[in-house]
Each structure stands twice: as C-alpha cells, then as structure tokens.
Amino acid sequence: MKVAIPLFDNWISPRFGFSPEMLIVTIEDGKVISQKTISMAGLALPQWFDQFASLEIDTLICGGIDGFCHHQLKSLGISVIPEIAGEASEALTLFLNGKLEPGLRMCRGRGRGLRGGKGEFFGPPWAMNDKKK
Amino acid sequence: MKSDKGASFLNIILDSIADGVFTINARDQITSFNRAAEDITGFTRNEAIGQYCFNIFRTNICQTHCALKQTLRTGKAITNLPVNILNKEGKEVPVSISTAVLKDEKGEVFGAVETFRDISVEEELKKEISKQYSLEDIISKNHQVQEIFHILPDIAESDSTVLIQGPSGSGKELFARAIHNLSHRKNNPYIKVNCGALPDTLLESELFGYIKGAFTDARRDKPGRFALAEGGTIFLDEIGDMSPALQIKLLRVLQEKEYEPLGGITPVKADARTITATNKILSDLVKTGSFREDLFYRLNVVKIELPPLSKRREDIPLLIENFIHKFNLRKGKNIVGVSDAVMEFLMGYDFPGNIRELENVIEYAFVLCKDRIIEIKHLPPELTSGLREREIPQKPAMNHPLKNAEAELIQRTLEKHHGNRVATAKELKINRSTLWRKMKKYGI
Structure with missing residues (x-):
C-alpha cells in the first residue's frame, strides 16, 4: 500500500493543498519498503488529485483539510487520516503500529507527550466519522 | 503579586476586544490566545496554548510566507494583510492579520x-x-456551490476528467459549459452528447463516427462527436445510462487517447477533454455491477456534487431575480419582482424539478402577469392547489421544549435571512460556529 504525507519541513503540513512537498511511503507486510519526497510546489488542487490518482495512493495522513478536498479524496477511494499534527516520521511509526487516529496532536514543545488522541477530538465534525471507523 | 494582577488585568482587556489576538514565543509556540481568537478559529485556549501557531492558525500563507516569521526576522510590523484560515470545523474563514514583535x-x-x-x-x-x-x-x-466556484477556475485550467453529480435540473450542464469556457480549450468546440437519449448502436456511431461501408446506409465517412470535439471539450450527459459494452470503449479513449470509428481498423487519436454528468450515484452503480469500476475511477478524478435546490434555498431569491431579468429581456416586459406571498411560498416549496422547475414557474407567471409584481394567482395552479395538501417534511420530534424552541427560533431566523448564516448568527448574537453546531444538532 502507498501512504502520502504532505510535508512542511519535517512536520506534517498543517493545511492540505498548501505544502511544497509530499512524502510517499510504500508499505508491504507492515514494513516500509521505500519512501521518496516529491515536489508539490505550485500545483493547483486538481493537479493534487491527479497526483493521488496516478501515484495510486491508498492512504493520506494530513493536518487540516477542508470538506471539499476530503470528499474528493474519499471519492477517489483514498482513506484519509486528518487533523494530525506533529513530525511526519512519528506519525508514520504510529500508523505502522496501528495507533494513528484522526485528531492526534503530537506536541513535544509542550513537554506533555501525546495529546488529543485519547481525549477530545480536535478536528472538524465531519472527520469524526474517520475516527469512529 | 503585582505582576499576577497585571497579567489578569491584561487578559480581561484582551478578552473584551472583538479582534483575535495570540502571541508566540521564539519557537513559534502559542503563549496566549484571547476569546475572539477562540471564536474565529474554533479552537479553545486550552487546545491552542503550547501548540505551534501554524497547526492552529492554518492560513494559506503559513507554509510559504509566514507573516510572524517575517516580522520576527525584519522587526517590522505587518498591518491588515488579507489571508484565509482553516478553522476547526474545516472551513475557510477570510481574516485580516497584523503582526508585531514583543520586546x-x-x-x-x-x-x-x-x-x-x-x-x-x-x-x-x-x-x-x-x-x-x-x-x-x-x-x-450557497456555501457548497461557492466552494465549487472557488475551485472551478483551477479545475478548468487542468485537463482532468470531471464527473458532475446532481439531481435533474440542478444545473450540471451549466457547470460543464463553465469549465469549458474557463479552460484553455474555450476557443475550440464544446460538444454535448446525451448518453441516455440514444440506443446503444446509435450512441456508438454518434460518439466515434463510422467509415463508408460500415453498415448498409453508411455511404460516406461520418465523424463522431469525439472527432468534432477535437481540441475542445466533450460533455457526456447521463453517463450512468451507458451500456457496459460502450463503457469499455469509452475507457479505452480515456486511457489510450484513441478510438476506432465503426467499421474502421486504424485507431484515431482523440484530444478532447471529457466532462461527464449523471443524476445517479455512480458508486452505487459500481456496487450493483452495472457500471465498470475502472471507468468510474477514470471519470471520477475530480467530482463536483451539486445540491438540490431544496438544500440551497438561500439561492431562490437570487434565481428569481435572475429569471425575471432574463424573461423581461426576452419577452419585452417590465416585471420588477414577486410579492411577499409568492416569495414565502417559493421559499417553502420543495422543487423536485430543481432550478429548471423554478425557471418554468417564473416563465409561466410571465404569461399571466400583466402587472409589475408576480402574485400567487400567476403561479401554475398545480403548484398552488397542492399548497395545503403538500407534505411538509417533519423534523425529528424533540421532547425537550427548550431545545424545541431554540431549533424553531434558529429555523425562523434562517428563513428570515434567506439561509444566510452570517446574518442569522449576528441576529441571534451567537458566533457562526455555534450556529453551525446547533444546526447540525437539530438537523436544520
């Protein structure tokens, strides 16, 4: 399976569609087989969707995302894990361990470890459906 | 002690102002977040403090031209820069920002x-x-349609296949034509084919053309619609009605950008942007096996979903005004509007035929109306005779009188403002996100 994570430096991009780069990770049997970073700079949203279709992405791990984009990706058959904040590598590890849930905010700067995942959901109401699944 | 009092005094002042205010430390982490900031972003102070500002504020410029970073680097304040943020509900909110350094x-x-x-x-x-x-x-x-307006120029600019889904009369063809008109193909042909109106064999020859001798009456070559749309756009309406055999041929055109005319053996190159539309839910047809999954994913690269008119009632006054203007020009009349009773009636009507039905209603009224205002008596009788019998959809009953009253008040205020949530929230003295939450809660 292929997982995409829009990047803002080493962080997960806080807002879908505005990041200059995207990490593409190929996973087989729960292990990372390969990963590469592709440029998304200057792409308009329809070109983002084209990229997702042509790269055959199965799952998107992202930060904030509006309802329109979320819906478009869902209709392309892509599973979206929205409202994740933190380092991309950390999110990927949690994903591989089956512990990444929508709304998880990994805030190291606060010195309190992970938050948001177990308590109140941080994202928009429509993304709650992703969490319930 | 004195400093604690000062801080608390400062917080009271910050919370009393209408503008959102937040501060960050040198590591981009939020250190304070006032009440207006909570209202505008939808995040509570507790959720925001300690977080990196870009994860809470989420503007369109955070990742490329961060205003705070620029101010910290240059020491220069920025004033009234228009940007938009993504609030907690996942909606874009236009804001004007100003920044300054703290020393x-x-x-x-x-x-x-x-x-x-x-x-x-x-x-x-x-x-x-x-x-x-x-x-x-x-x-x-309407918010949903405005979102489509926002993205439509980008959709037009790309050459992606577009699928437009919506009920009959919701304006699918207008959107297809708008995409063509906004695209670089606008000076080339725009060809429309109704896939539900033609039998299978005829549709195939219409789409791909035929060559002389392909069948008994084929006395000369005839170009198909794909050939006619060369360099332009082909709009395939009612795509959900296409037979499985033709679906395979369409898939080939989309994948390989070439096709063979009926009776032909040499493939012909196709350079037409494909836009499709349907009033059916294609994914459901895929599940039942009447629509190919691979074709569905080819068509569904960009999907536009149009709401029925009953879900965008706030547009009814605008549409009425537009149709009156159009028919005044076409029929040489000088009708200025509709009476309050007509407006109230039309705002409450369900419009199963959507915008096309509203247009027909106004056109009918133009025939009967000899004055300057359209009255109830000018509307089609089958519409108004059913006025009393018409079933009004019932909201789920709530047995809590207070909640019931709140839901009713929100509903009435929304109707008063023709569905405008900003004006409704203002009148009810609540913020928009609270209004949105309550509407969701009460199923309004």
Missing part, C-alpha cells in the same frame, strides 16, 4: 503578537456588490 524591558525580542479580524461579512458584502455570487451563467450564494 522585554531590555529591548530583547522574546516573541511576536498577531491580531486578526474575521472579515467574512465584508467579503460577503463585497461579493454582493461585485455580483460574485455568479460565475459564468451560474448564480449561487
């Missing part, structure tokens, strides 16, 4: 402050003035 007693910079103002109302007014509720021939102030 301690020694003049050392220890962070920065950003103030921001929700300019949604100003933006709505600007749109009203500059008629931005329209794009090409489409008119709407």
Whole structure:
C-alpha cells in the first residue's frame, strides 16, 4: 500500500493543498519498503488529485483539510487520516503500529507527550466519522 | 503579586476586544490566545496554548510566507494583510492579520503578537456588490456551490476528467459549459452528447463516427462527436445510462487517447477533454455491477456534487431575480419582482424539478402577469392547489421544549435571512460556529 504525507519541513503540513512537498511511503507486510519526497510546489488542487490518482495512493495522513478536498479524496477511494499534527516520521511509526487516529496532536514543545488522541477530538465534525471507523 | 494582577488585568482587556489576538514565543509556540481568537478559529485556549501557531492558525500563507516569521526576522510590523484560515470545523474563514514583535524591558525580542479580524461579512458584502455570487451563467450564494466556484477556475485550467453529480435540473450542464469556457480549450468546440437519449448502436456511431461501408446506409465517412470535439471539450450527459459494452470503449479513449470509428481498423487519436454528468450515484452503480469500476475511477478524478435546490434555498431569491431579468429581456416586459406571498411560498416549496422547475414557474407567471409584481394567482395552479395538501417534511420530534424552541427560533431566523448564516448568527448574537453546531444538532 502507498501512504502520502504532505510535508512542511519535517512536520506534517498543517493545511492540505498548501505544502511544497509530499512524502510517499510504500508499505508491504507492515514494513516500509521505500519512501521518496516529491515536489508539490505550485500545483493547483486538481493537479493534487491527479497526483493521488496516478501515484495510486491508498492512504493520506494530513493536518487540516477542508470538506471539499476530503470528499474528493474519499471519492477517489483514498482513506484519509486528518487533523494530525506533529513530525511526519512519528506519525508514520504510529500508523505502522496501528495507533494513528484522526485528531492526534503530537506536541513535544509542550513537554506533555501525546495529546488529543485519547481525549477530545480536535478536528472538524465531519472527520469524526474517520475516527469512529 | 503585582505582576499576577497585571497579567489578569491584561487578559480581561484582551478578552473584551472583538479582534483575535495570540502571541508566540521564539519557537513559534502559542503563549496566549484571547476569546475572539477562540471564536474565529474554533479552537479553545486550552487546545491552542503550547501548540505551534501554524497547526492552529492554518492560513494559506503559513507554509510559504509566514507573516510572524517575517516580522520576527525584519522587526517590522505587518498591518491588515488579507489571508484565509482553516478553522476547526474545516472551513475557510477570510481574516485580516497584523503582526508585531514583543520586546522585554531590555529591548530583547522574546516573541511576536498577531491580531486578526474575521472579515467574512465584508467579503460577503463585497461579493454582493461585485455580483460574485455568479460565475459564468451560474448564480449561487450557497456555501457548497461557492466552494465549487472557488475551485472551478483551477479545475478548468487542468485537463482532468470531471464527473458532475446532481439531481435533474440542478444545473450540471451549466457547470460543464463553465469549465469549458474557463479552460484553455474555450476557443475550440464544446460538444454535448446525451448518453441516455440514444440506443446503444446509435450512441456508438454518434460518439466515434463510422467509415463508408460500415453498415448498409453508411455511404460516406461520418465523424463522431469525439472527432468534432477535437481540441475542445466533450460533455457526456447521463453517463450512468451507458451500456457496459460502450463503457469499455469509452475507457479505452480515456486511457489510450484513441478510438476506432465503426467499421474502421486504424485507431484515431482523440484530444478532447471529457466532462461527464449523471443524476445517479455512480458508486452505487459500481456496487450493483452495472457500471465498470475502472471507468468510474477514470471519470471520477475530480467530482463536483451539486445540491438540490431544496438544500440551497438561500439561492431562490437570487434565481428569481435572475429569471425575471432574463424573461423581461426576452419577452419585452417590465416585471420588477414577486410579492411577499409568492416569495414565502417559493421559499417553502420543495422543487423536485430543481432550478429548471423554478425557471418554468417564473416563465409561466410571465404569461399571466400583466402587472409589475408576480402574485400567487400567476403561479401554475398545480403548484398552488397542492399548497395545503403538500407534505411538509417533519423534523425529528424533540421532547425537550427548550431545545424545541431554540431549533424553531434558529429555523425562523434562517428563513428570515434567506439561509444566510452570517446574518442569522449576528441576529441571534451567537458566533457562526455555534450556529453551525446547533444546526447540525437539530438537523436544520
């Protein structure tokens, strides 16, 4: 399976569609087989969707995302894990361990470890459906 | 002690102002977040403090031209920069931001402050003035349609296949034409084919053409619609009605950009942007096996879903005004509007035939109306005779009188403002996100 994570430096991009780069990770049997970073700079949203279709992405791990984009990706058959904040590598590890849930905010700067995942959901109401699944 | 009092005094002042204010430290982490910031972003102070500002504020410029970073780097304040944020509900909110550095007693910079103002109302007014509720021939102030307006130029610019889904009469063809008109193909042909109106064999020859001798009456070569749309756009309406055999041929055109005319053996190159539309739910047809999954994913690269008119009632007054203007020009009349009773009736009507039905109603009224105002008596009798019998959809009953009253008040205020949530929230003295939450809660 292929997982995409829009990047803002080493962080997960806080807002879908505005990041200059995207990490593409190929996973087989729960292990990372390969990963590469592709440029998304200057792409308009329809070109983002084209990229997702042509790269055959199965799952998107992202930060904030509006309802329109979320819906478009869902209709392309892509599973979206929205409202994740933190380092991309950390999110990927949690994903591989089956512990990444929508709304998880990994805030190291606060010195309190992970938050948001177990308590109140941080994202928009429509993304709650992703969490319930 | 004195300093605690000072801080608390400062917090009271910050919470009493209408502009959002937050401060960050040198590591971009939020250190304070006032009440207006909570209202505008939807995040609570507790959720925001300690987080990196870009994860809470989420503007369109955070990742490329961060205003706070620029201020921290140059020391120069930025004032009234218009940007948009993604609020907690996942909606874009236009805001105007200003930034400044924070210095301690020694003049050392220890962070920065950003103030921001929700300019949604100003933006709505600007749109009203500059008629931005329209794009090409489409008119709407509905939030969902406005989102489509926003993205439509980008969709048009790309050459992606577009699938437009919506009920009959919801304006699918207008959107297809708008995409063509906004694209670089606008000076080339726009060809429409109704896939549900033609039998299978005829549709195949219509789409791909035939060569002389392909069948008994084929006395000369005939180009198909794909050939006619060369360099332009082909709009395939009612794609859900296409037979499985033709679906395979269409898939080949989309994948390989070539096809064979009926009776032909040499493939012909196709350079037409494909836009498809249906009033059916294609994914359901895929599940039942009547629509190919691979074709569905080819067509579904960009999907536009149009709401029925009953879900965008706020557009009814705008559409009425537009149809009156159009029919005045076409029929040489000078009708200025509809009576309050007509407006009330039409705002409550369910419009199973959507915008096309509303257009027909106004056209009918134009025939009967000899005055300057359209009255109830000018409307089609089958519409008004059913006035009493018409079933009004019932909201789920609530056995809590207070909640019931609140839901009713919200519903009435929304109707008064023709569905405008900003004006409704203002009148009810609640913020828009609270209104949205309550509407969701009560199923309004």
